[in-house]
Amino acid sequence: MASSDLESDQFIKQFCVPNYILVSDSEADHLPDLPECPILVFINSRSGGQLGGDLLITYRSLLNKNQVKAAVFDLGEEAPDSALRRLYLNLERLKVQGDEFALKLEEKLKIIVAGGDGTAGWLLGVVSDLKLSKPPAVATVPLGTGNNLPFAFGWGKKNPGTDRYSVLSFLDQVRKAKEMKIDSWHILMRMRAPKEGSCDPIAPLELPHSLHKFHRLSSTDAFSVEGYDTFRGGFWNYFSMGMDAQVSYAFHAERKLHPKRFKNQLVNQGTYAKIGCTQGWYFASLFHPSSRNMAQLCKVSIMKRHGDWQDLQIPQSIRSIVCLNLPSFCGGFNPWGTPNIRKRRDRDLTPPFVDDGLLEVVGFRNAWHGMILLAPNGHGTRLAQAYRIRFEFNKGAADHTFMRIDGEPWKQPLPVDDDTVVVEISHLSQVKMLATHDCRSKSVYDASSPMSNDADERDSDNEDESISEEFRKFGAADTLKIPDDVDISQLS
Numbered sequence: 001m002a003s004s005d006l007e008s009d010q011f012i013k014q015f016c017v018p019n020y021i022l023v024s025d026s027e028a029d030h031l032p033d034l035p036e037c038p039i040l041v042f043i044n045s046r047s048g049g050q051l052g053g054d055l056l057i058t059y060r061s062l063l064n065k066n067q068v069k070a071a072v073f074d075l076g077e078e079a080p081d082s083a084l085r086r087l088y089l090n091l092e093r094l095k096v097q098g099d100e101f102a103l104k105l106e107e108k109l110k111i112i113v114a115g116g117d118g119t120a121g122w123l124l125g126v127v128s129d130l131k132l133s134k135p136p137a138v139a140t141v142p143l144g145t146g147n148n149l150p151f152a153f154g155w156g157k158k159n160p161g162t163d164r165y166s167v168l169s170f171l172d173q174v175r176k177a178k179e180m181k182i183d184s185w186h187i188l189m190r191m192r193a194p195k196e197g198s199c200d201p202i203a204p205l206e207l208p209h210s211l212h213k214f215h216r217l218s219s220t221d222a223f224s225v226e227g228y229d230t231f232r233g234g235f236w237n238y239f240s241m242g243m244d245a246q247v248s249y250a251f252h253a254e255r256k257l258h259p260k261r262f263k264n265q266l267v268n269q270g271t272y273a274k275i276g277c278t279q280g281w282y283f284a285s286l287f288h289p290s291s292r293n294m295a296q297l298c299k300v301s302i303m304k305r306h307g308d309w310q311d312l313q314i315p316q317s318i319r320s321i322v323c324l325n326l327p328s329f330c331g332g333f334n335p336w337g338t339p340n341i342r343k344r345r346d347r348d349l350t351p352p353f354v355d356d357g358l359l360e361v362v363g364f365r366n367a368w369h370g371m372i373l374l375a376p377n378g379h380g381t382r383l384a385q386a387y388r389i390r391f392e393f394n395k396g397a398a399d400h401t402f403m404r405i406d407g408e409p410w411k412q413p414l415p416v417d418d419d420t421v422v423v424e425i426s427h428l429s430q431v432k433m434l435a436t437h438d439c440r441s442k443s444v445y446d447a448s449s450p451m452s453n454d455a456d457e458r459d460s461d462n463e464d465e466s467i468s469e470e471f472r473k474f475g476a477a478d479t480l481k482i483p484d485d486v487d488i489s490q491l492s
Helices: 003-007 009-013 051-063 080-096 100-108 117-129 148-152 164-176 243-257 265-278 281-287 341-347 367-374 452-457
Strands: 039-043 072-074 110-115 137-142 178-192 211-213 228-235 238-242 298-303 309-312 320-324 359-364 381-386 388-393 400-405 408-413 421-435
Touching: 003 009, 003 164, 009 164, 039 051, 039 080, 051 072, 051 110, 051 164, 080 100, 080 117, 110 117, 110 164, 117 137, 117 148, 117 228, 117 408, 117 421, 137 148, 238 243, 243 320, 243 400, 243 408, 298 381
Parallel strands: 039 072, 039 110, 110 137, 137 421
Antiparallel strands: 178 228, 178 421, 211 228, 238 320, 238 400, 298 309, 298 388, 320 359, 359 381, 388 421, 400 408
């Protein structure tokens, strides 16, 4: 599309949400034409150095000309669950009052989130937890260092331009994007509560946005264990543990100490590689004690079919395990690759699909092992595919390991006596993403994807009926569920 067309008021109006939709009790003087692609924008102003703040200014200058600053939200000022709850309650009121415009706009509504993978995961968790009747599809702007989520759906991995034309071009891409459902994954972590004092075993600020201490488990819940703290959350791309997470943790710790040094994506990536060297990731056999190898740290079980738990044998040399949902890890690599026909038959393996209800479990020995991903057919050590995975850590030679969810790492204490730390991952549901038409993520229902003809034979809903409704939430937001007998128009 020509620059003059992008700059036209007619083009920009396609994305604007009327003020009376955004702000409760506002009057609609006259209803405009229904926008083709109404959007809400959530920006982490602290991401990408100065880029997040600059992007916030540009979006507001484009979309808030004749309305309050309600279509473009700064995540540093307001959490996404607060903003979305307010908007959707207003939409429900309007629909009850017979507002056909509000009904049609809700069906077209989309979200743009600009930030790192952690920010995108935070917003996706909120959208999932709110249980919206028509959840909007989400497009991601790459403002982080790795940017695996945006890259997987065709939005690139380089930090974007923040000028007016760059933003307009991105809006045009969003308008033309396709919707794609992807699996969402629930993660539960349980460990013994401290015997004295009120301190958690993990500093709360070190935990990812998508992992929260959960107090609401009922005493009858199978996952409620007296004397233990339960954390839970969700992810969309990957959960990893071991030495790759250790390098990521060191990088994040350095960035917290010296934030001014981390305002350039290329500099950040160079620093990341340097830290990988100093942490011994490239020479793990020399610098990484065998007591921290995955086979020494934990017992791993998988469930590929309902009710059938199987022990997973981990090679002694594996120092990192990645549970991967999308074909993008560490800046765009696909560690699973594409298994050949013989391996698919002999090991019951499939290509990686983002909506097949399966996670790919991959192991790495060291950074050089990871570098094989640069080769045309390179891949990590394929360990398994499963829709539930359980890690059990017992007393061992190591007192901690490192974990990360979608780019957000933390240092995880391990048992020092006869206790057990349990991490369990299970398929939860699906969320809608916006993707470019040439994105690398593949759907099992896409006719152009290998094995797509088997889609009808697959169980697209791998939910375990034994799991309670409370378990089917991430904890990123309180569930917005309005009873049928409540008059929405009377809600404050």
